[in-house]
Amino acid sequence: MRTEIPVAMAFIAGMLMVVSLFVPHPFIAEPAAVMRGWAIIITAFAYVLGVANIARISLHTVRNRTTDWQYKAALVVALVAMAGVGIAGGINSGGLFDWAYLNMYVPMQATMFSLLAFFIASAAYRAFRARSVEATLLLVVAAVVMLGRVPVGEKLWPGLPAFTEWIMEVPNMAAKRGIMIGAALGAISTGLKMILGIERSYLGSD
């Protein structure tokens, strides 16, 4: 029963969602809407689990003073402080939470992301070599697209933006479409296997 009941639940939920796409009758649409509400609530619980898990791991590291415990301590302090400020004072515009978010979190995350430019430049210098025909092709196309996607490319050759768009709309799209169709077929196959109880890895193992 430990397997049969979850498999039956997955079958009913999965089939209901599939059928609701084609049958708009309230007999199907209403339970499907209720189930979507459940899905939203269950997904929200992942946040609670996530916070609990990161707090548990971080506190364990701080308590045992293992490698980089100082960072974990900072994480716990920031987590508690932001949650406390948000719960006590609200998250609306002009509040303390909003101020901390806009003036601390936003610049810090933007800084982390902007570091990518430096790493890409370093990687391009060290690793982007024309070692084979394929690598040369990739290298040339990458350089053309990089120049064609910025205004200076247009100054170098007025036809470059149009040529870049052609690369995006023809070879790029052909490859993307192939990947997308393959991935969609894979997703349909996996979904059907889960609904029909053939694929049961989501139940875990014990």
Added chain:
Amino acid sequence: MEERGTERRSLLTRLSLIDRRILFLIIFACAAIPLLIGASLKMSVTAPVKGLYDAIDALEAGSCVWLAADYDPGSKPELSPMNYALVEHLFRKNIKVISASLWAPGPPLAQTVFDEMAPVHGKHYGVDYVNLGFKEGREAVMVSVAEDLRRTFPEDYAGTPLDSIPMLKGISSLKDIDMIICVSAGYPGIKEWIQQIATRYDTVIGGGVTAVSGPEMYPYIQSGQLVGLLSGMKGAAEYEQLVGRPGLGTAGMVAQSSVHVMVVIFIIFANIVYFLEKRRARR
């Protein structure tokens, strides 16, 4: 002769193993100097950007759009300029805007845009625009909003019940919305809006993505499921040019151009060194 060869070889080796801090410094200079001197560059507008502009421009005054702020601060430099330019166009056309986010960090970023743009255009919260905030649930939220707005978002970002917001009277689901504009940095984002909503509810969808996600969206533009697309900061700059409001996108174009040119120079230079070393080794 032998000595000169060794000297050149060591120079080539040194060049190929150049300290990455020097590369970082060059990139920093390329990005910072144009921003500091405030240089700007004119550019032509690409078809996907014009497509989005035309789709919004075709909406009548009083129409209502769903502006999904599905991004976080990491993508703010690329996506916020888009949000500003889009809101500028929407407000100018007197189109009502409902903003919501499927990314937890999204609502304050969207609110910042409204806080700056609304006074300039004389727009009022609850009358011309609303911010519904964040809702977890990804695709389930998209379909749920398409069926019943109030069941999914009973309150706005500030906790006001939707029934007390004048602008939302008569809007019960996405079926009452004229267009969805999604500014997204990844999953869940524009692709999921298309997959879940575009065909199923016959909704017009357009939006903007980070430059790295741009190529993935082209199949949807060709299929007509996406009316237009802003790709990266360049997309934002082109849209700013169309609405006649140079902003952060336009300001970043010279910096981005010089960094791109420098990366291409790095690639060419590193490959020249690589081939010279290879030739020498063969000898």
